[in-house]
Amino acid sequence: MTARTSLDKDKIKFLLLEGIHPSALEVLHGSGYSQIETVKGALPEEELLERIADVHFLGIRSRTQLTPAVFEKAHKLVAVGAFCIGTNQIDLQAAREQGVVVFNAPYSNTRSVAELVLAETILLLRGIPAKNAAVHRGGWSKSAEQSYEARGKTLGIVGYGSIGTQLSVLAESLGMKVIFHDVVSKLPLGNAHQVASLDELLAQSDVVSLHVPELASTQWIIGAPQLARMKQGAILLNASRGTVVEIDALADALKSGHLAGAAVDVFPVEPRSNADVFESPLRGLDNVILTPHIGGSTMEAQANIGLEVAEKLVKFSDNGTTTSSVNFPEVALPAHPGKHRLLHIHRNVPGVLSQINQIMSDNHINISAQFLQTNETLGYVVIDLDARSSDIALEKLAKVPGTIRTRVLF
Numbered sequence: 001m002t003a004r005t006s007l008d009k010d011k012i013k014f015l016l017l018e019g020i021h022p023s024a025l026e027v028l029h030g031s032g033y034s035q036i037e038t039v040k041g042a043l044p045e046e047e048l049l050e051r052i053a054d055v056h057f058l059g060i061r062s063r064t065q066l067t068p069a070v071f072e073k074a075h076k077l078v079a080v081g082a083f084c085i086g087t088n089q090i091d092l093q094a095a096r097e098q099g100v101v102v103f104n105a106p107y108s109n110t111r112s113v114a115e116l117v118l119a120e121t122i123l124l125l126r127g128i129p130a131k132n133a134a135v136h137r138g139g140w141s142k143s144a145e146q147s148y149e150a151r152g153k154t155l156g157i158v159g160y161g162s163i164g165t166q167l168s169v170l171a172e173s174l175g176m177k178v179i180f181h182d183v184v185s186k187l188p189l190g191n192a193h194q195v196a197s198l199d200e201l202l203a204q205s206d207v208v209s210l211h212v213p214e215l216a217s218t219q220w221i222i223g224a225p226q227l228a229r230m231k232q233g234a235i236l237l238n239a240s241r242g243t244v245v246e247i248d249a250l251a252d253a254l255k256s257g258h259l260a261g262a263a264v265d266v267f268p269v270e271p272r273s274n275a276d277v278f279e280s281p282l283r284g285l286d287n288v289i290l291t292p293h294i295g296g297s298t299m300e301a302q303a304n305i306g307l308e309v310a311e312k313l314v315k316f317s318d319n320g321t322t323t324s325s326v327n328f329p330e331v332a333l334p335a336h337p338g339k340h341r342l343l344h345i346h347r348n349v350p351g352v353l354s355q356i357n358q359i360m361s362d363n364h365i366n367i368s369a370q371f372l373q374t375n376e377t378l379g380y381v382v383i384d385l386d387a388r389s390s391d392i393a394l395e396k397l398a399k400v401p402g403t404i405r406t407r408v409l410f
């Protein structure tokens with residue numbers, strides 16, 4: 001593996017896809033980076049494979065799939081910023097193998113999702129989506145039939161993390177009773193309480209809202225048997241990931257009248273761009289609110305995400321800090337005035353640090369600071385040293401067995 005060195009800032013290329021908020025550009029420009037290309041949508045795979053070859057930093061949201069094939073072509077890529085929460089669209093293993101650090105924004109859009117879900121809960125309990133559609137067609141069914149207050153109803157939250165907990169607090173403020181199911185024991189907020197199983201939650205809830213990440217263990221956790229366990233006339237909301245709910249089974253449960261309504265923001269297959277047609281068995285059902293994966297799409301959330309992720313990319317580019325990376329050992333590094341900083345990313349096998357230090361000692365290189373952090377698969381060593389030693393150190397360190405990537409920061 002050849003040594004990879006840092007470049008002058010005006011040679012470092014950023015490619016920001018999917019309409020990332022301009023707040024990201026402000027941070028990057030303000031930090032001295034000028035080579036920034038922005039694209040409104042996601043790129044077709046062919047074009048991404050072509051353009052990724054000379055990109056150092058890539059920004060995406062949920063549409064861009066970063067497969068092993070993309071990482072293979074990404075010879076210069078040092079970091080990816082996911083300007084969202086979910087990182088299921090990125091092959092994190094492939095990123096690790098190429099020594100590419102991945103950052104996301106774990107909190108900035110959580111409130112937006114919770115607010116949307118709460119609003120939809122109220123609308124669905126009142127039967128508003130179907131009434132709205134009927135009035136648009138010239139109908140007028142003024143009736144309280146099947147129309148309910150949220151107060152006193154039971155909301156079951158599946159996944160009591162950042163979004164689930166915010167929703168819990170907001171729902172209690174409306175007078176809803178909150179129960180939740182999580183694979184981890186969680187501190188209940190307010191009067192919420194954790195139930196032992198998903199089945200228990202489904203059987204007790206008037207409204208079920210899903211807030212789990214996309215994992216092998218969350219795939220299709222809501223299918224026909226689970227929907228059958230829900231109360232007659234209950235409501236299901238999914239603003240998590242499209243792979244969590246079997247969409248045909250949901251369509252059946254809605255058509256049969258077993259469920260009174262649903263709100264779905266995420267789908268097993270989502271259009272690649274706003275120009276593509278959305279296909280789903282849920283289309284045309286008046287008691288279903290369908291939204292185009294915009295749970296986190298508010299101006300506030302997007303502006304905050306732009307700042308948060310761009311700042312993480314700048315910190316990594318300028319000084320090697322990997323704090324809150326989703327796939328890398330986390331190191332918060334001080335400034336390195338007057339020194340060169342060498343970054344060494346390697347497979348986490350025994351003996352790498354001792355070989356690095358042996359090289360330093362054999363070549364009489366004085367180390368002014370050294371940091372090491374590892375995770376299960378990777379080791380990340382950061383060494384501050386005199387400018388005159390950095391070339392030789394870089395060359396020797398790149399040859400240490402297990403090395404994935406080296407870089408020097410000035």
Ligand SMILES: NC(=O)C1=CN([C@@H]2O[C@H](COP(=O)(O)OP(=O)(O)OC[C@H]3O[C@@H](n4cnc5c(N)ncnc54)[C@H](O)[C@@H]3O)[C@@H](O)[C@H]2O)C=CC1
Nearest residue numbers: 085086159160161162163182183211212213239240295296
């Ligand atoms: N629709 C949209 O625009 C958005 C969607 N999301 C999605 O929402 C998901 C959740 O976001 P956060 O609350 O921030 O994540 P989080 O990581 O804070 O919370 C997820 C919770 O789910 C739990 N969990 C995992 N597997 C589970 C299972 N099988 N059963 C029950 N609980 C399980 C975890 O223990 C954790 O407490 C994200 O991963 C993302 O996919 C996030 C933001 C916007």
Ligand SMILES: O=C(O)CCC(=O)C(=O)O
Nearest residue numbers: 061062063084085086296
């Ligand atoms: O804003 C986006 O593109 C995706 C939002 C989302 O699903 C997330 O943050 O995980």
